[in-house]
Amino acid sequence: MxxxxxxxxxxxxxxxxxxxxxxxxxxxxxxxxxxxxxxxxxxxxxxxxxxxxxxxxxxxxxxxxxxxxxxxxxxxxxxLGRLDTFPGDDVGAQNNLQRLFHLAGKPTYDRIQQLTSPWRPYEGLVYFHLLLDKLRANGAL
CATH class of the missing domain: 1.10.340.30 (Hypothetical protein; domain 2)
Known part of the structure; x- marks a missing residue:
């Protein structure tokens, strides 16, 4: 294996x-x-x-x-494959959410929990989608 x-x-x-x-x-x-x-x-x-x-x-x-x-x-x-988890302390994820929601500054951990709550229980999928989108935009994919 x-x-x-x-x-x-x-x-x-x-x-x-x-x-x-x-x-x-x-x-x-x-x-x-x-x-x-x-x-x-x-x-x-x-x-x-x-x-x-x-x-x-x-x-x-x-x-x-x-x-x-x-x-x-x-x-x-x-x-562990827990798709209901969004690592809110990830600086890249903060930047991605700031861009997605057109925020004036980086969201705090608590604000990220609020922003991602409508996606529950699939916040983790959005985390990876935003990461991949950023990599694509930078030409890494």
Whole structure:
């Protein structure tokens, strides 16, 4: 079987520098490596996360040093397929919503929750659509 991402066991033993070579910042590389360690030692149980509601899952993931709300919500959306999640701390998503709604400034996290609520439970699909639209507009697709 092929995987789009390496297994946690493979990342747990990789040094931060190897992860940085893939284009991640030092902080993000450390967070990726530490999360992998916690998954391997089962202090973060991915199967248990699936049974938690979104707020509980975000709280559980945020206990890992370097994992904040944005990272945790992205795990819910991308890793657990929770399409009802819109990572509102994502600066690119803030810019995309600002452009979409013709806002004077970047929306706050709470404002993003209000703006995306009509799309519930598919906010995550809109997140990816906006991302892909921006990539297309920039010629990356």
């Amino acid at each position: 092929r995987h789009a991402f390496p297994a946690a066991a493979n990342l747990a033993d990789v040094g931060e520098e190897a992860i940085r070579e893939l284009g991640f910042s030092r902080q993000k590389a450390r967070a990726i490596q530490q999360l992998a360690v916690h998954v391997v030692d089962t202090s973060v149980d991915l199967e248990r996360l699936e049974g938690l509601n979104n707020d509980q899952a975000v709280a559980a993931l945020s206990r890992v040093h370097g994992i904040g709300r944005w990272s945790a919500e992205y795990v819910l959306l991308r890793g």
